[in-house]
Amino acid sequence: MRKQVTQNLGFGLLFLCITTALFFLGTIIYFITVRGVRILSWDFLTEVPKEAMTAGGVAPAIMGTFYLTVGSIIIALPLGVACAIYLTEYSPRSFVVNIIRMSINNLAGVPSVVFGLFGLAVFVKLFGFGVSVFSGCCTLGILVLPQIISAAQEALLAVPQSYREASLALGATHWQTIRSTVLPTALPGIMTGAILSIGRVAGETAPILFTAATFYMRGFPKSIFSEVMALPYHIYALMTEGTHPEQQTQIAYGCALILLFLVLSISAAAIILRQRQRKGYE
Amino acid sequence: MSNPVKIKVENINFYYGKSHTLKNLSMDIFDKQVTAIIGPSGCGKSTFIRLFNRMNDLIPNTRFEGKIYLDGKNIYSPGVDIVDIRRRVGMVFQNPNPFPKSIFDNISYGLKVNGIKNRHTIEEKVVESLKKAAIWEEVKDRLQENALGLSGGQQQRLCIARCLAVEPEVILFDEPAASLDPISTKKIEELIEELKKDYTIVIVTHNMQQAARISQYTVFLYLGKLIEYATTNELFTVPKNKMTEDYLTGKFG
Numbered sequence: 327m328r329k330q331v332t333q334n335l336g337f338g339l340l341f342l343c344i345t346t347a348l349f350f351l352g353t354i355i356y357f358i359t360v361r362g363v364r365i366l367s368w369d370f371l372t373e374v375p376k377e378a379m380t381a382g383g384v385a386p387a388i389m390g391t392f393y394l395t396v397g398s399i400i401i402a403l404p405l406g407v408a409c410a411i412y413l414t415e416y417s418p419r420s421f422v423v424n425i426i427r428m429s430i431n432n433l434a435g436v437p438s439v440v441f442g443l444f445g446l447a448v449f450v451k452l453f454g455f456g457v458s459v460f461s462g463c464c465t466l467g468i469l470v471l472p473q474i475i476s477a478a479q480e481a482l483l484a485v486p487q488s489y490r491e492a493s494l495a496l497g498a499t500h501w502q503t504i505r506s507t508v509l510p511t512a513l514p515g516i517m518t519g520a521i522l523s524i525g526r527v528a529g530e531t532a533p534i535l536f537t538a539a540t541f542y543m544r545g546f547p548k549s550i551f552s553e554v555m556a557l558p559y560h561i562y563a564l565m566t567e568g569t570h571p572e573q574q575t576q577i578a579y580g581c582a583l584i585l586l587f588l589v590l591s592i593s594a595a596a597i598i599l600r601q602r603q604r605k606g607y608e
Numbered sequence: 609m610s611n612p613v614k615i616k617v618e619n620i621n622f623y624y625g626k627s628h629t630l631k632n633l634s635m636d637i638f639d640k641q642v643t644a645i646i647g648p649s650g651c652g653k654s655t656f657i658r659l660f661n662r663m664n665d666l667i668p669n670t671r672f673e674g675k676i677y678l679d680g681k682n683i684y685s686p687g688v689d690i691v692d693i694r695r696r697v698g699m700v701f702q703n704p705n706p707f708p709k710s711i712f713d714n715i716s717y718g719l720k721v722n723g724i725k726n727r728h729t730i731e732e733k734v735v736e737s738l739k740k741a742a743i744w745e746e747v748k749d750r751l752q753e754n755a756l757g758l759s760g761g762q763q764q765r766l767c768i769a770r771c772l773a774v775e776p777e778v779i780l781f782d783e784p785a786a787s788l789d790p791i792s793t794k795k796i797e798e799l800i801e802e803l804k805k806d807y808t809i810v811i812v813t814h815n816m817q818q819a820a821r822i823s824q825y826t827v828f829l830y831l832g833k834l835i836e837y838a839t840t841n842e843l844f845t846v847p848k849n850k851m852t853e854d855y856l857t858g859k860f861g
């Protein structure tokens with residue numbers, strides 16, 4: 327009898343935890359939607375800002391965030407996967423490699439504003455990319471690199487050794503084994519890491535503050551070396567500057583809703599992609 | 609002992625870290641014969657055959673001493689092409705390990721990594737290998753399905769087909785039926801019976817009846833040492849060593 331009681335208590339507690347988590351998630355989505363949906367309109371999505379940010383749309387910020395997110399993932403994903411392959415498949419398990427692993431993990435804990443300053447010093451100034459989409463993508467790419475490396479490493483380590491042995495036993499080279507067996511098997515796991523990074527990148531403000539973002543633009547960026555507007559930074563600017571807090575707050579909620587939607591839809595697309603990949607491997 | 613020697617093992621020692629797992633083994637393996645390796649669990653049977661295709665190279669912190677000749681060439685001499693050795697010496701593992709790919713891709717994999725690009729050739733080889741491994745009838749209508757959907761016994765025959773596709777000269781079987789039911793086991797045994805005409809076969813087995821049924825030669829290992837090596841007939845009827853006799857009669861192991 328006592329066992330039964332303990333068990334029920336345990337389940338009850340777990341149920342409470344999950345409902346609490348879901349409650350907060352639901353509240354956030356509800357709150358942002360209710361507040362943001364009022365201002366949403368076709369013009370809001372497609373127009374440039376007007377009258378000192380108090381009217382018009384936020385299209386440049388939407389595009390900017392989209393560019394920055396996609397660009398940084400394009401930079402970070404191949405680089406991160408390559409690093410992970412080297413660390414798990416090639417490097418001997420030596421002292422030096424352990425130090426490298428530890429450094430990568432620590433890099434993940436560095437505050438994002440520090441990455442922003444680094445980006446300013448290196449990409450904007452030293453390499454001369456200026457405050458631009460490209461500098462922003464590089465900075466954000468480096469920001470999520472550790473996360474992508476760790477996720478990819480885990481995915482690679484989870485590939486059963488028996489697959490590697492089977493491949494090598496057929497006369498495949500080490501590289502053929504990695505390319506044709508290990509990587510395809512690890513891909514769903516790697517994609518999961520990439521999906522998580524997308525959410526992170528899209529929402530970051532600090533790394534693009536000095537490297538890519540501008541408060542106001544009349545049109546869209548002309549090249550990857552122009553400045554951009556971005557949704558998170560736009561929200562920040564709307565809430566801290568300007569003279570018409572009333573209208574600006576409304577627009578900020580609209581931006582937040584769009585950002586939420588953008589992140590969710592990029593993630594959804596990635597999940598669908600991953601599911602497709604997985605089908606072939608389970 | 610009429611057939612020529614295919615693999616010559618000369619004074620080999622093998623260490624996992626500090627533990628001395630194989631102790632000064634020497635023996636000859638004859639061409640187009642089935643050689644069975646028997647012995648109690650942990651005596652080093654798997655470790656031993658994994659030396660023939662250099663699979664133990666993958667395990668860190670191991671050390672190998674001695675020589676293993678394949679057709680008279682030492683496969684452990686520096687500069688030897690390990691990839692080529694592994695193509696010539698195929699292996700079927702204890703647990704079926706098909707790739708998480710389609711049945712067709714499982715077989716074509718070995719062909720592709722060995723540089724065969726012609727689609728027609730590949731298709732022909734896939735069918736031929738599946739037929740040789742006696743699994744063609746069961747899978748011919750589902751070549752594009754994932755191999756992991758097959759039963760354990762089918763998966764193991766698929767692995768044998770995958771191995772045959774690259775045309776090895778030697779096939780190493782590490783307890784190929786250990787995880788299978790009696791009917792699948794019988795099928796695998798019949799298959800080996802068939803394959804011994806064309807290939808040199810080395811098979812590790814726990815099952816002494818199995819060794820007696822399918823092999824011409826049997827070697828008994830105990831604690832990393834070669835205790836006795838003879839024709840299967842001799843070893844099972846008139847073992848020379850007391851330990852072999854005790855093992856065969858089930859006194860230990």
Ligand SMILES: Nc1ncnc2c1ncn2[C@@H]1O[C@H](COP(=O)(O)OP(=O)(O)OP(=O)(O)O)[C@@H](O)[C@H]1O
Pocket residue numbers: 624629647648649650651652653654655656667814
């Ligand atoms: N990767 C490894 N690292 C360290 N020791 C190992 C490793 N693989 C095997 N050993 C040890 O080497 C010895 C021989 O192992 P091996 O797998 O060759 O035995 P086996 O005869 O194939 O046994 P079984 O019949 O159970 O498969 C055992 O004592 C085992 O614990």
Ligand SMILES: [Mg+2]
Pocket residue numbers: 653654655782
């Ligand atoms: Mg074994």
